[in-house]
Amino acid sequence: MSRNGRITIIFLIILLGIAFIYLIWPKTEDAKPRTAIGSVSLPKVEITTNVSVEQAIQNRRSIRRYTNQSLSLQDISQLMWAAQGITDPETKFRTVPSGGRTFPLEVYIIVGKNSVNGLDEGLYHYIPQNHSLEKLLNGDLREQFAKLSNSQMWIKNAPVNIIIAGNYGKMIDKYKDEKLSIRFVDMEAGHAGQNIYLEAEARNLATVAIGSFYEEQAEDFLNLPPDESILYSYPVGHPAKS
Numbered sequence: 001m002s003r004n005g006r007i008t009i010i011f012l013i014i015l016l017g018i019a020f021i022y023l024i025w026p027k028t029e030d031a032k033p034r035t036a037i038g039s040v041s042l043p044k045v046e047i048t049t050n051v052s053v054e055q056a057i058q059n060r061r062s063i064r065r066y067t068n069q070s071l072s073l074q075d076i077s078q079l080m081w082a083a084q085g086i087t088d089p090e091t092k093f094r095t096v097p098s099g100g101r102t103f104p105l106e107v108y109i110i111v112g113k114n115s116v117n118g119l120d121e122g123l124y125h126y127i128p129q130n131h132s133l134e135k136l137l138n139g140d141l142r143e144q145f146a147k148l149s150n151s152q153m154w155i156k157n158a159p160v161n162i163i164i165a166g167n168y169g170k171m172i173d174k175y176k177d178e179k180l181s182i183r184f185v186d187m188e189a190g191h192a193g194q195n196i197y198l199e200a201e202a203r204n205l206a207t208v209a210i211g212s213f214y215e216e217q218a219e220d221f222l223n224l225p226p227d228e229s230i231l232y233s234y235p236v237g238h239p240a241k242s
């Protein structure tokens with residue numbers, strides 16, 4: 001065999017070896033496969049309301065007692081949009097500012113049984129690109145999620161719980177600076193959270209920021225991808241008279 005022939009064969013063997021190692025190498029994304037089990041389009045967002053921004057800021061309060069009155073699909077549409085909706089179809093910029101236009105936040109919602117007209121109980125992931133919810137898990141997850149949130153039982157009693165997760169890796173890829181990236185993602189979650197508070201206030205709904213969880217267990221329970229961390233949750237319901 002000629003020298004060139006031998007080089008070609010060696011080259012092919014190396015190439016096959018690399019391909020084989022690539023195929024058998026465990027991939028972190030594969031560790032927890034996540035498949036949507038349904039999809040729900042959300043109604044168009046209503047931009048006008050009788051409540052001014054100033055009134056919403058003035059009246060915003062953390063409220064932890066809710067009635068069991070269900071929410072409407074319009075309520076969910078407004079809350080998802082406030083947290084992370086796309087407001088400029090050209091640039092794809094969102095309701096919340098984003099360091100370096102990185103958009104590292106993901107929004108989920110736990111819906112209780114008989115809690116939202118038009119939505120079954122389960123865990124959903126908000127898809128800003130088409131303003132829809134992708135269903136990820138079945139069942140009423142509120143009680144277990146409340147236990148994983150240091151047993152804060154208002155989480156179990158609220159019709160829904162909005163969850164904000166952050167992807168630090170996305171920000172680190174952009175800025176190559178871990179400390180800055182963690183700060184940026186955490187700050188961005190605060191913007192989304194305040195929007196949820198104000199939108200709830202404008203719709204006569206009630207909420208509270210929850211920052212206390214058994215993080216790893218909660219992320220596991222929600223089957224979050226390995227690169228997402230739980231940052232906040234927001235139980236939302238109609239306020240109970242105190």
Ligand SMILES: Cc1cc2nc3c(=O)[nH]c(=O)nc-3n(C[C@H](O)[C@H](O)[C@H](O)COP(=O)(O)O)c2cc1C
Pocket residue numbers: 060061062063064152208209210211212
């Ligand atoms: C980062 C952060 C974490 C919080 N975590 C919780 C929590 O785990 N549980 C809770 O009931 N309230 C939590 N809160 C809400 C505060 O208790 C509440 O904002 C504070 O008592 C002031 O009340 P106000 O929001 O009505 O002004 C949190 C607020 C922030 C900003």
